[in-house]
Amino acid sequence: MSRTQPRKTATPKAGATKTAATKAAVRPKARAADDRPFWKRKTLDEMTPAEWESLCDGCGRCCLNKLEEEDTGKLFFTDVACKLLDHESCRCKNYKTRFKKVPDCVSLTPKEVRKIDWLPPTCAYDLLAKGKDLYWWHPLVSGDPDTVHKAGVSVRGRVGASEKDVPDAELENWIVKWPGKVPKGAARKR
Numbered sequence: 001m002s003r004t005q006p007r008k009t010a011t012p013k014a015g016a017t018k019t020a021a022t023k024a025a026v027r028p029k030a031r032a033a034d035d036r037p038f039w040k041r042k043t044l045d046e047m048t049p050a051e052w053e054s055l056c057d058g059c060g061r062c063c064l065n066k067l068e069e070e071d072t073g074k075l076f077f078t079d080v081a082c083k084l085l086d087h088e089s090c091r092c093k094n095y096k097t098r099f100k101k102v103p104d105c106v107s108l109t110p111k112e113v114r115k116i117d118w119l120p121p122t123c124a125y126d127l128l129a130k131g132k133d134l135y136w137w138h139p140l141v142s143g144d145p146d147t148v149h150k151a152g153v154s155v156r157g158r159v160g161a162s163e164k165d166v167p168d169a170e171l172e173n174w175i176v177k178w179p180g181k182v183p184k185g186a187a188r189k190r
């Protein structure tokens with residue numbers, strides 16, 4: 001096995017592009033205001049940098065090391081976390097300057113999200129890119145940043161080790177399935 005090129009993802013980069021402003025010379029009818037939340041009425045490319053950032057639920061799953069089988073391209077998650085991941089908050093300890101210490105950390109942009117295939121199935125970016133909705137526990141939906149932990153989606157309490165303590169050659173011993181699944185309670189509707 002070899003490490004996947006984007007073996008870690010970083011949380012979002014403000015990569016949204018603005019749509020061209022439209023000038024309607026004549027508005028035949030006043031349109032009802034669309035009061036749906038932004039992730040339901042905008043495409044990934046239309047989101048503002050702040051909206052894009054807020055899509056990250058803070059689960060930390062993408063900061064786990066992954067392996068790719070050379071022959072088949074099959075992806076495996078491990079529970080070995082990036083050296084910069086805080087195992088309790090599930091956030092990056094040096095988000096702004098992370099590339100200095102972790103050059104292969106990947107900045108998520110709409111284009112990247114559509115291209116890569118190794119985001120966990122709970123990831124908001126992956127869900128929206130596939131035309132799905134956010135789950136009830138997403139902080140934007142629940143209004144509570146702790147629901148991602150309460151629903152068992154985050155890596156809190158589940159990180160096996162830091163990559164500081166696991167040589168690359170031993171990553172195979174740390175393969176786990178849970179980061180590639182949606183926990184039962186997290187999948188149900190509310």
Ligand code: SF4
Nearest residue numbers: 008010063082092105
């Ligand atoms: S550098 Fe930070 S954002 Fe990137 S993988 Fe590591 S913990 Fe995650």
Ligand code: SF4
Nearest residue numbers: 056057059060062123
């Ligand atoms: S996997 Fe989780 S932490 Fe990573 S970008 Fe997606 S929502 Fe954010």
